[in-house]
Amino acid sequence: MSPPPALVIAGPGTNRDRDLALALELAGADPTIVMSTELVDHPELLDDAKLLAVAGGFSYGDALGAGRLLALDLNVRIGDALREFVASGRPVIGICNGFQVLTRTKLLPGALGHNAHGRFECRWVVLEPQPRSRCLWTKGIEQPIHCPIAHGEGRYVHPDPDALAEAGQIALTYRSTNPNGSVADIAGVCNAAGNVLGLMPHPENFVVGRQHPHARQGSGLDHLGLRLFQNGVAAAAEM
């Protein structure tokens, strides 16, 4: 079977697009990076994609709030096409700035504010996949996922996290110390249908064993971030 085509959206200032494309490729997809400015002029590019990913970085330099301008561009120009893509059940993932974009486009609930300690922070964290989640990206993953965070605006805010948990929309929580003050230790959420995942940490930066900080001590292989992408690509292949 040929690898399912995946589209990675990069806005001006997105910078983890190549990392994300590599993760999708290693997970078995055929990724293409497209500038958001190109995509809004050619929404038909979405038709051929079986998986959509919004990469991390600093679109528009985080001016006036992380992810807001890119979300505005997408919403104004191709909002309907994106909602159709989601409604079709095809897997969508937004990481870091991509997560911020997906909340601002209302494809995911909640919002992301400045870290509680007020600073950008980069460090490795441990993520707990939530067994009750409806999320197709975390389905069946029992081992915690290890990967780095690198963000300044990653504090997840939601008025009713209990309802979110009840609906199976909390996909990942911080098992290590909550790095940013997110409500209910939430690191990643999905939509009600479970095909759209947004998360602040960067599983795309743990796709080969050597990337783990303790790889030399033989640790990490059970906790690959690649697992998430394998789930997403498997779902895409069935579309």
Added chain:
Amino acid sequence: MTVADIVFVEGELDADQLTRLQGFLVDPLLQTGSWNVPAGDGVEVTFLPGVTDTSAGALLHAAEQLGVPVTAAATGRRIEFGDDVDDEAAERIVRRVVANPVIERWSAGTVEPTFHAESTATGVAEIVPIIGKSTDELLTIGVERALALDPEELLAVQRHFTEAGREPTDVELETLAQTWSEHCAHKTFRAVISTDDGEDRPSLIAMLRNCTDAIDAPFVRSAFVGNAGIIGFEGDTTYALKAETHNHPSAVEPFGGANTGVGGVIRDVLGIAHRPIAVTDILCFGPPDTPLSEVPDGALHPLRIRDGVIDGVADYGNKIGLPTVAGAVLYDAGYTTNPLVFAGCIGVAEGWQLHDGPHPGDRVVVLGGRTGRDGIRGATFSSLTMDATTGEVAGASVQIGDPIVEKLLIDVLADADDLYTQITDCGAGGLSSAVGEMAEGVGADVELELVPLKYAGLEPWEIWLSEAQERMVVAVDPSKLADLQDRCDYYGVELADIGEFTGDGVLTVRSGGTPVLELTTDFLHDGRPQRQMTAAMPTPVRDAWIGREVDDPRATLLALLSHLNIASKADTIHRYDHEILGATAVRPLVGALADAPADGVVLAEPTDEVGIAIGIGVNPWWGLHDPEAMAYGAVDEAMRNVVAVGADPDRVALLDNFSWGDPRRESTLGELVAAVEGCCAASMAYRAPFVSGKDSLNNEYTGADGKRHAVPPTLVITAVAHVPDADVCVTPVLAQPGNALVLLGTTQREFAGSHLDLLLGEPDEVGTVPAPDPDAPVRYRNLHQAILEGLVWSCHDVSEGGLAVALAEMCIAGRFGAEITDLPHDDLTTSLFSESQSRLIVEVSPGDLDRFRDVMHEDVLVLGHVTEGDDLVLPGLDPLDVEDLADAFSRTEDGS
């Protein structure tokens, strides 16, 4: 105190449009907002006219998407204080802590935004009469225009125009001043230097180049040419290496200075057709606890400088999407008024060839950001010493970065090297130096009215000299212009075709068709008389091995671990994204709890077998006593760092970055000559060639009281080395209880410039700085062999603080204990705290010890072994709990 963001919009907006805009600006889950003018007391801060306001640009973009007719926008901050802060105190807090008068203005109540920075320009060049003037009169003109030229240079300019039979324009004078500045022309490194020791030497730059030529390493592809050094260890892959300083701008506006320092060095790598992959930073600040009363008038407090600089580095590196991986933070009172910011960048390319253009007929094309009145005269600014008025007059020298524009420039230019015949970045001197350098021997004819401006009203010399950021100049064959334009359109990067490379050897610059500059490129580049300088060589003490007395070695070890230079830099490191691109195989922080320092870092593409290691060597305190030994030691430290992580010591390239005081003082120049000699000796000993370097001189500050403050002689050596197998890198993380801990190298009573002396104060007789170890090159080669054979479980270099600190760091890294039974010297203090060069601690399994000894071919000392326990046990001392060591090491950088 509360802080609110302000946006100012200009336009005829109805209520519905305001609501729509508010819906975009204010996320109800996170924020509140109002269009009403606030009634309460407060202070509002906004940018000075002409300073780039990227958020305002974003707001205009958003308004357009929302269909809201905003005609102009600006942003700012509003600060409201509690009742206990009176107006005067509020003003003081805003001036000293919140705002920076170099780029911002503020007022109590509400501030009027700058919607339009346009002004009216004459568009013509001013004629500056110099023919027939006396030397004194020329010097006066030089001072008035901040030309920073020597009398001989001014006379050469005068002679040139006298022969041409016409007076120069301001554009011509400014261009010559930039091109001939210390910053651009490296006059000291190219000078004829006579020394008082009777030895004849070539120029400093020739000394370094001669070493590289003599070593003739097969992996050097290009050294000391263009923007960066180029090396290639395997196949078609090449790496571009460059490190720069941005000291003066960082002293005046720490955030912007450091921010654009990073941006500039990234462009250097881009400017030699390599894709940037990593950033390094070495930062030197005054002590954070410096009393405000000791900060000279006109200078910023070290804490403010440090916070701004670190924010600036983090902002640029994080946003452009490059890992900031290797670095150091040093503190010394000598840096209080002269902070040093060294920024480095590494890039990669496949199948790189040096471009052979520009060719006559090629277009002169400017890519990237627009040109404004920012950073004007930066090259001459950095070539003058600073004084109490520098902050006021240098405002226009400050640049503001926009990493997103540079990110897009990378996307346009990386992998597009077939679209241009030559490339360089717009750095110091702006277009004048970029186009001027490119046109050397070819000539060019450009029109300033074609340069895209941020706002109207720039005079010709301002357009030509502006150091506005994020611009590249490329020479493009006319047949390739459309393809390049397409690429630029895709990424949203502005392209301006401003003229042609002519082939007549004359640089012609026009404003509205009228020439404002006409100089042969021969005169521009070769007309400067070579500087003649005199150096008084230092006479270091090399034969006095004087020990030190320490009352309580345990307390001393803990105090050293907490010394600002040695203590954990985790607070800073975590501010930098060191994970992006997924290639960071050995991180700056390592260990069970990721709270111990690595020696070098290793970068390897996730799917590649090979990688590169980066090591840094710097030790200014040695330089105060023996600049030559300091330089040798800095090279040795950088070598140790890369060898310790598993790099091949026979495939190492070096960068040199000197930050020094005013070289016109003979003793200062003598120290510089000695340091270059130390670099050369070490380079030859290790067969590690220098491929690029940069000197920043004149790092001095004259206070309002006339007192001179110079930096300690600071040399940063960056080593970049081949890692044959990125899967078997070594770190200082102790791995296996029972393993032996082996010390390589010899330990002497060498305490001059040591951290023990920094801690306890120097005795009257300091003795000697650690001397070079002639056995070290063979030692490193053998250690590499041992690593390849899998004999090395962990490894750490012995540097600041000596053996005790190195052992403590290994224990912290592995969260294991160690029992030390044998020491390298009869004297306990020497054993524990001497900083003798070329030493490493290696963890070896007991069963491999014989084999390890065979491979090393020299006497090695088994210090003791790794234990399961919680203690570092040193002979004759009570045990030290590893958690106490970790606590001492991880005290915060504020000294709290």
